[in-house]
Amino acid sequence: MLAAPAALDAFQGQAQEQKWMAAAEALKPQLRRTPVTPVSLVRMVADPGTFLRWRVEPTAPAAEVSKQLMRGGDAVTLDFGRHLVGYLTFTITGEGRGIDAPTRLKLTFGEVPAEVAEPFDPYTGTLSRAWLQDEVINIDVLPATIEMPRRYAFRFLKIETVATSPNFAVRLSGIRAGAVTSAGNAPAELPPGTPELLRRIDRVSVATLRDCMQTVFEDGPKRDRRLWIGDMRLQALTNYATFRNFDLVKRCLYLFAAFPREDGLVAACEFEEPQPHRGHEYIIDYAALYAAAVVDYAEASNDWATAVELWPVVRRQMEILSGYVGKDGIFAAPANAWVFIDWSQNLDKTAAMHGVFLYSLRYAQQLAEKAGAHEEAAQYGKLMAALTSAARANFRDEKQRVFVSGPKRQVSFASQAWMTLAGVASDDEAMAALRTVASMQDAVKPGAPYLYHYMVDAMMRVGMKQDARALIERYWGGMVRAGADTFWEVYDPENPHLSPYGNTLVVSYCHAWSCTPAYFLRSGKLL
Numbered sequence: 305m306l307a308a309p310a311a312l313d314a315f316q317g318q319a320q321e322q323k324w325m326a327a328a329e330a331l332k333p334q335l336r337r338t339p340v341t342p343v344s345l346v347r348m349v350a351d352p353g354t355f356l357r358w359r360v361e362p363t364a365p366a367a368e369v370s371k372q373l374m375r376g377g378d379a380v381t382l383d384f385g386r387h388l389v390g391y392l393t394f395t396i397t398g399e400g401r402g403i404d405a406p407t408r409l410k411l412t413f414g415e416v417p418a419e420v421a422e423p424f425d426p427y428t429g430t431l432s433r434a435w436l437q438d439e440v441i442n443i444d445v446l447p448a449t450i451e452m453p454r455r456y457a458f459r460f461l462k463i464e465t466v467a468t469s470p471n472f473a474v475r476l477s478g479i480r481a482g483a484v485t486s487a488g489n490a491p492a493e494l495p496p497g498t499p500e501l502l503r504r505i506d507r508v509s510v511a512t513l514r515d516c517m518q519t520v521f522e523d524g525p526k527r528d529r530r531l532w533i534g535d536m537r538l539q540a541l542t543n544y545a546t547f548r549n550f551d552l553v554k555r556c557l558y559l560f561a562a563f564p565r566e567d568g569l570v571a572a573c574e575f576e577e578p579q580p581h582r583g584h585e586y587i588i589d590y591a592a593l594y595a596a597a598v599v600d601y602a603e604a605s606n607d608w609a610t611a612v613e614l615w616p617v618v619r620r621q622m623e624i625l626s627g628y629v630g631k632d633g634i635f636a637a638p639a640n641a642w643v644f645i646d647w648s649q650n651l652d653k654t655a656a657m658h659g660v661f662l663y664s665l666r667y668a669q670q671l672a673e674k675a676g677a678h679e680e681a682a683q684y685g686k687l688m689a690a691l692t693s694a695a696r697a698n699f700r701d702e703k704q705r706v707f708v709s710g711p712k713r714q715v716s717f718a719s720q721a722w723m724t725l726a727g728v729a730s731d732d733e734a735m736a737a738l739r740t741v742a743s744m745q746d747a748v749k750p751g752a753p754y755l756y757h758y759m760v761d762a763m764m765r766v767g768m769k770q771d772a773r774a775l776i777e778r779y780w781g782g783m784v785r786a787g788a789d790t791f792w793e794v795y796d797p798e799n800p801h802l803s804p805y806g807n808t809l810v811v812s813y814c815h816a817w818s819c820t821p822a823y824f825l826r827s828g829k830l831l
């Protein structure tokens with residue numbers, strides 16, 4: 305009996321998805337492992353004058369650790385001198401009348417000083433306490449060489465001797481880490497003669513990307529350790545300008561294609577273990593931006609064959625999302641859907657989301673042409689024209705020379721950035737809007753580097769090179785000046801206590817979406 309067409313379609317769809325999953329798995333990279341040893345013993349000194357609340361004071365070379373005999377209650381803190389993602393090994397010996405009890409150690413790993421200086425409990429964050437990187441281990445037999453089984457993201461390590469027995473003390477030695485990444489050799493630094501701050505920003509960007517490049521582009525190696533579309537797109541762009549690992553991008557694009565929701569919407573994130581599967585969250589703007597990620601990849605790698613292979617996935621996103629465009633030509637996401645755009649609180653996302661969809665349609669149209677889907681390309685063209693005029697009619701405030709969003713006609717950085725990137729405004733209008741918003745006291749500011757990226761991108765698009773550069777120096781440069789080795793998930797220069805999760809200790813301090821200054825600085829358009 306012949307299958308009904310819908311069932312046949314579903315069957316073919318599943319077969320295709322399995323192929324994509326197999327293709328993704330075949331591209332799974334081998335990680336490179338680099339030994340890293342600690343540089344110094346340090347102590348953290350509370351310093352309200354510093355953004356991160358703690359100052360790091362070296363007290364001795366790291367090798368001195370093995371000169372200390374440690375008893376219950378003793379602790380040491382080590383600085384590895386750089387952020388790393390990897391595994392820890394150390395040796396522990398016992399000395400005294402007799403080793404007559406287990407040794408209990410507590411290890412705490414920190415990306416930033418506060419994580420090894422402040423108690424984790426009582427924990428007040430909204431995300432799982434289990435993300436905080438502390439372990440208690442009991443060692444029954446000494447001497448022993450311990451290989452910690454978990455992977456950590458850290459620069460600092462505190463080791464506390466919780467308990468021995470009155471009859472013995474312990475000595476630590478051979479403390480070392482194996483740092484892992486799928487990034488290849490570091491790209492050449494920015495040429496000498498480039499202002500030092502920009503060279504430092506670039507270095508930190510590259511280190512951020514390196515440590516997030518694992519068997520997928522992770523969002524943050526401390527948390528959430530998974531692949532998100534919005535983060536991946538920005539990592540991939542920076543990767544094209546630095547490590548140029550095209551296969552990792554291809555693997556990630558396939559992973560999203562392989563596990564869509566039943567109706568074909570791509571998931572916002574993917575998990576790799578115990579076997580690849582989709583996350584349970586869907587973000588409307590991330591699904592739209594999948595189109596941009598596919599086309600960016602093809603442009604950078606020249607592998608249009610893969611992009612065309614993924615065209616049905618892009619087409620499906622556009623089909624689903626265009627269903628949300630109302631009769632008035634405005635994109636209106638379903639009430640219960642997650643539209644991300646940024647972490648800023650109280651942001652009205654209507655104009656920005658409309659802009660993201662319009663922006664993504666442009667990429668989808670380009671891919672449709674490549675795939676020979678001229679009908680869809682023409683449809684997208686019409687839809688883009690309708691969305692553009694609806695945006696001008698609904699979001700443009702001629703008097704204030706900005707874009708507004710929502711019933712309260714809210715002015716935000718997000719709306720200006722996305723209206724600019726969507727091409728709704730002329731270059732002059734966009735320039736005026738991007739400058740005006742910066743001078744408006746009550747405009748809703750970006751809440752995280754993800755939106756700052758699109759602010760810089762919008763400025764570059766309309767030729768505001770000086771402004772773009774100044775923003776990078778101020779914002780990412782601010783993190784560097786505050787001691788960042790890798791760029792953070794959230795940063796508000798005016799609010800060191802900002803966290804989307806109710807606690808700064810659970811913030812990721814090596815975060816994918818913050819790595820893009822290297823992309824801008826190496827674009828040839830900024831310097």
Ligand code: RAM
Nearest residue numbers: 523528532534535644793
């Ligand atoms: C958080 C992560 C991730 C981001 C999502 C939307 O869980 O920070 O980077 O993409 O939110």
